[in-house]
Amino acid sequence: MASLPPYFCNMDKKELYAHRTIAEIVTEDISKAGIFKKYGLDFCCGGGRSIEEACMKKGIDMEALIRDLESEKSRSGGRPVRFKSWPVHLLVDYILEVHHNYVRENLPILKQFSAKVAKVHGHADPELIQIQQRVEEMATDLEMHMRKEEEILFPMIKKLSEQREVDAETLHLILHGPVPVMEAEHERVGDIIKEIRDLSHQFTPPGHACNTYKALYFKLEEFEDDLFQHIHLENNILFEKLREMAA
Ligand SMILES: [Fe+2]
Ligand SMILES: [Fe+2]
Known part of the structure; x- marks a missing residue:
């Protein structure tokens, strides 16, 4: 604090x-x-x-x-990063560079590991088959979601932030169109990862797990951490800044 x-x-x-x-x-x-x-x-x-x-x-x-x-x-100890004080264009660049790149690099790994583990251990641990299905669902949703942000919403936000005076009409359009859609999509993908957390017993591999099985659970937990920070930066900081601009 x-x-x-x-x-x-x-x-x-x-x-x-x-x-x-x-x-x-x-x-x-x-x-x-x-x-x-x-x-x-x-x-x-x-x-x-x-x-x-x-x-x-x-x-x-x-x-x-x-x-x-x-x-x-x-x-x-050290000083926390004050994302709230960052200008909007920097926040957008940070989200793209850190979080969108992370998701793009790691989704193929999660898909590959979850398919392999479900195939080898799915008969003994049927929840692995459900986990694989959820990973595929999450990947499809996230790829589409990030494309919308990268091609539509973020360029609109960056353009808005470059203008000397607030363009109230565009701001209103963003806050009542793409923003609620993105928030709803965040909620959906958040629900999927929570479901994966439950299915995987809080990402805890059983005693008989092989190395890929353990690596899958480790990566899933890391992915959840990154996803929650990513969504937090968008919902609670970036979109909040837009609401403040409109106020
Ligand atoms: Fe994003
Ligand atoms: Fe998002």
């Missing part, structure tokens, strides 16, 4: 966190994402909920969560 003004110093930590949203906390410091992940709390599509609300809904010990968030702050 950013350094707090003096009048906050005597406030109870619980009070400081309880009413803040998960998305706000991760927006300030992406290193906190790992803590929310540990507690099974979604920070990208479901990030609009307050800490208190999210803990109540999932039966999570809020004080333990806050303690972990605080200790992550002292553990990570």
